[in-house]
Amino acid sequence: MGHLILITGSSSGIGLATAVACAAAGHRVVATMRRPDKAGALLAAAAAAGASLEVEQLDVAAASAPDRVREILQKHGPAYALVNNAGIAVGGAFEEQADDDVRAQFETNVFGLMAVTRAVLPAMRGAGRGRIVNVSSVSGLVGLPGVSVYAATKHAVEGFSEALRWEVAPFGVHVCLVEPGTFKTEIFFENQRRGAHISPDGPYAAMTRTLEQLVLQDAAKAPPPAPVAAAILRLIDAPSPPFRTLIGRDARALVALRRVIPDRLFATGIRRLVSVPRSR
Numbered sequence: 001m002g003h004l005i006l007i008t009g010s011s012s013g014i015g016l017a018t019a020v021a022c023a024a025a026g027h028r029v030v031a032t033m034r035r036p037d038k039a040g041a042l043l044a045a046a047a048a049a050g051a052s053l054e055v056e057q058l059d060v061a062a063a064s065a066p067d068r069v070r071e072i073l074q075k076h077g078p079a080y081a082l083v084n085n086a087g088i089a090v091g092g093a094f095e096e097q098a099d100d101d102v103r104a105q106f107e108t109n110v111f112g113l114m115a116v117t118r119a120v121l122p123a124m125r126g127a128g129r130g131r132i133v134n135v136s137s138v139s140g141l142v143g144l145p146g147v148s149v150y151a152a153t154k155h156a157v158e159g160f161s162e163a164l165r166w167e168v169a170p171f172g173v174h175v176c177l178v179e180p181g182t183f184k185t186e187i188f189f190e191n192q193r194r195g196a197h198i199s200p201d202g203p204y205a206a207m208t209r210t211l212e213q214l215v216l217q218d219a220a221k222a223p224p225p226a227p228v229a230a231a232i233l234r235l236i237d238a239p240s241p242p243f244r245t246l247i248g249r250d251a252r253a254l255v256a257l258r259r260v261i262p263d264r265l266f267a268t269g270i271r272r273l274v275s276v277p278r279s280r
């Protein structure tokens with residue numbers, strides 16, 4: 001019998017693919033989602049893979065999330081691994097983002113991740129072993145226009161993970177970061193969220209349209225998230241997992257470019273992307 005793995009945000013995309021990959025590999029998977037009525041796609045994919053898993057309700061941004069996690073663990077047993085996958089992205093220029101959109105991204109991507117992590121840690125520490133896999137993003141390493149707040153949340157996840165890693169290592173708990181590039185998931189389509197205050201004729205309109213188009217074109221051509229799920233499974237199974245896993249050709253290219261070419265040259269490329277008429 002495999003390990004017990006708790007996954008957040010399993011109703012679609014990377015979370016769904018990870019839940020199925022882990023269950024198919026023989027692990028006991030508790031796939032959590034904020035709306036279990038959306039479990040159909042996950043259950044169908046698990047059945048097609050000949051795997052079984054448990055579905056539990058968990059909204060990571062709810063004030064009750066830590067209590068809910070403890071309830072789930074009491075029912076299913078202590079988790080060997082936690083995959084902090086739940087996440088949202090609200091597109092648009094920072095100046096036009098409503099405060100609620102800024103806060104919602106931090107509540108889900110950062111504070112939710114921290115709350116769930118804190119709820120599983122006592123049992124992992126007690127057992128002297130455990131894995132916490134935080135799904136960050138290439139946006140946690142390189143900030144690009146149009147997703148400034150999302151990039152801030154993922155940079156927060158990076159810094160948090162890097163420091164937490166050393167705090168929990170003495171107790172046998174490994175913290176790992178997964179940094180995907182673009183993979184075709186609902187975050188770009190069904191779950192796509194535009195800032196509530198984006199103005200169609202405001203100062204950022206042309207930039208926002210260009211960036212949105214580029215992102216959507218990119219997402220439509222992107223591969224499905226199976227490689228991210230496989231990478232997360234490897235991190236759970238490896239005796240000594242690496243701290244960082246940058247995944248996707250686009251992500252590797254962007255990070256290499258950012259590191260290797262001078263800032264001035266990088267900035268020239270970005271400026272071309274976001275140029276707006278001077279009169280604005």
Ligand SMILES: NC(=O)c1ccc[n+]([C@@H]2O[C@H](COP(=O)([O-])OP(=O)(O)OC[C@H]3O[C@@H](n4cnc5c(N)ncnc54)[C@H](OP(=O)(O)O)[C@@H]3O)[C@@H](O)[C@H]2O)c1
Nearest residue numbers: 009011012013014059060086087137182183185186187191
């Ligand atoms: N796809 C990419 O190219 C990419 C690249 C880099 C990083 N990522 C990261 O990968 C993770 C998964 O995203 P995805 O691409 O698979 O997108 P997705 O298909 O939209 O999946 C996001 C999942 O998070 C869930 N979620 C949102 N808010 C939640 C909350 N408060 N509590 C619990 N679950 C919540 C969603 O549930 P609902 O169904 O209820 O909305 C959904 O299951 C995110 O952290 C994202 O930032 C994705």
